[in-house]
Amino acid sequence: MKNLISVFTCALLAFLAMSGRALATFTTAAPHVSGEVIVHFKSTTTQSSRHRSLARRAHVKLADLGAPHILHVKLGAQESVRSALQFYENDPDVEFVQPNYIYTIKAFTRPTDPLYAQQWAFRNTGQTILSANGPDAPDATNGQPNGGTSGDDMSMEGAWAISTDCSPVIVAVVDTGVNYNHEDLAGNMWTGLALHGKNFVGTGPGGSADPMDQAGHGTHVAGIIAAQANNGKGGVGVCWTAQIMAVRVLDATGSGTTVDIANGVNFAVANRVKVINMSLGGPVFDQTFSDAITAAYSAGVVVVVAAGNSALNVDTNAPSYPCNFNQANIICVAALNQSNGLAYYSNFGATSVDVGAPGSNIVSTWVGTESTTTDNLSAGWTMAGGWGYTTANLGTIYNLIANPANFDYTQSLGHNFTLNADDRIYKNFNLAGATVATAAYYSELALTSATNFVNVNYKSTGGDPFTGGVQVGTFSSTDNTGLAFYRQDFNITPCISATCAVGFRLISDGARVASGVGILLFSVTKLTTDSIHYNVIEGTSMASPYVAGLAALVASYNPSESVDQLVNTIKKSGVGLLSLSEITTTGKAVNGWDAMTYIAPPVITSHLVQ
Secondary structure, eight states, X not given: OOOOEEEEOXXXXXXXXXXXXXXXXXXXXXXXXXXXXXXXXXXXXXXXXXXXXXXXXTOEEEEESSSXXXXXEEOOTTOXXXXXXXXXXXXXXXXXXXXXXXXXXXXXXXXXXXXXXXXXXXXXXXXXXXXXXXXXXXXXXXXXXXXXXTXXXXXXXXXXXXXXXXXXXXXXXXXXOOOTTOTTTGGGBXXXXXXXXXXXXXXXXXXXXOOOOSSSHHHHHHHHHHOOSSSSSSOOOXXXXXXXXXXXXXXXXXXXXXXXXXXXXXXXXXXXXXXXXXXXXXXXXXXHHHHHHHHHXXXXXXXXXXXXXXXXXXXXXXXXXXTTOOOTTEEEEEEEOTTSSBOXXXXXXXXXXXXXXXXXXXXXXXXXXEEEEEOOSSSSOEEOTTOEEEEEESSSEEEXXXXXXXXXXXXXXXXXXXXXXXEEEEEEEOOTTOSEEEEEEXXXXXXXXXXXXXXXXXXTTOSOTTSSOEEEEEEOGGGOOOSSOEEEEEEOGGGOSTXXXXXXXXXXXXXXXXXXXXXXXXXXXEEEEOSSOEXXXXXXXXXXXXXXXXXXXXXXXXXXXXXXXXHHHHHHSSEEOTTTTTTSSSOEEOOXXXXXXXXXXXXXXXXXOO
């Protein structure tokens, strides 16, 4: 901790216009210079009268302070400041008297929050991050090293010595919602509506009132941007004070539609946000989504987005939108590991991905407690028809439930389901006590026609979910996966009970058969919302909000910057990294100190002299 640098300042407090003389207010708790006062004589007094006043107490004028009737005065030996104040307050020639207060330039003081030592993005000491839970994307592979290189961080402590306050601007988290009751977020939520934002998941353009997070992702993002500092809880955000607007556009499984997302962006823009964070993506160009980003640009809004977690070049292999949109207000962010390397899962692209930011092993706020039960798929399922248990060797041996029971995941042996089938399989799960519940699995589908299909149902009272249950998914030949297993997620929150049955039903026609369906890694997750939990996850979803928070901090500190200037500051002010060279537009990692002190170079116009 650096020592405070004391600056002894002869400071004149503003004169309060009052009837009669203004009396000095003095407290012994206020730092001041011993043996000195500042005497503000009436402007009508003469030099001789001022000299007589000082002589009565054997005081000495050290200097005038900007005018001959305002004096810096040295007191007599052993005289207290309090005694001198009382003397001059009773002098009819004196307008005002005060101590010579001491002001200090304070060095940056690190936050005292208990998880700050784990926040390597702000202060990287090479520490190992505890409870690192792996990537936030199902297609990422584990193996990211934990424990990095000291100093490879965002230099936010330097930035915070300048400012920690983002409250002049509104930051929208367009995501799965935000747990606005969280102990480390509640004080930094936008107050424009009672519940701090809106929910647009399946609600239409007007939205609904409650943007409560049902997945955790948006709450984690919000904490990176603006977890409260020095409150004795959790960690800190890029912004210590802020206005976080919760805009829910993704459901409990992390999925959302064009309509939901466009409505959310439009709501944020209409309510005068300055920065939008969107840690989401999709593989196809979407004109409606693009138009919403364009409208945000016209309104002066910076949009910060995640590059994606497929370890691919989005310019050539697999575009990820909104990262691949070309509006000037977009900043697309790749993820860095704890040694400033490109994270193993991060997408990249020399013309689409702009900057890098910390994304691996990130601790932040979480929506509550989660418990996931992964079924062994070898017992306990009630089944009829062609369903059965089998295995698949995908490098690792996995248990499957499949139809037919000898399902051939290589689709080369001619094992087929039967004609005119109505085959059901289901199992009861205990979801009691949860706030939100989801089911997930990986499936390989090989169906021949639209009249061969697989339904997914649940039923809260247990038993056959295809009798009186609720259908949450249906798949036909248009959903065939080829020789691969693909993940499916479903929100089954209405099934919360001690006897929630989840099942699959294969229905076939009488004309054509095919290889069938195989299901592996079936799991159910119970989420119970609370206000005290934190989590460590990773992904470009985590990198993006670091940049969004920094954009909000710069915008608050330099409110006159246009959207183009703000984007330019973030992109141009960073630190060049070999790991980002030629795979991002800037080759830079964002840097807090550099952004807060960045001065754009002058525009030089060349003239031809003839």
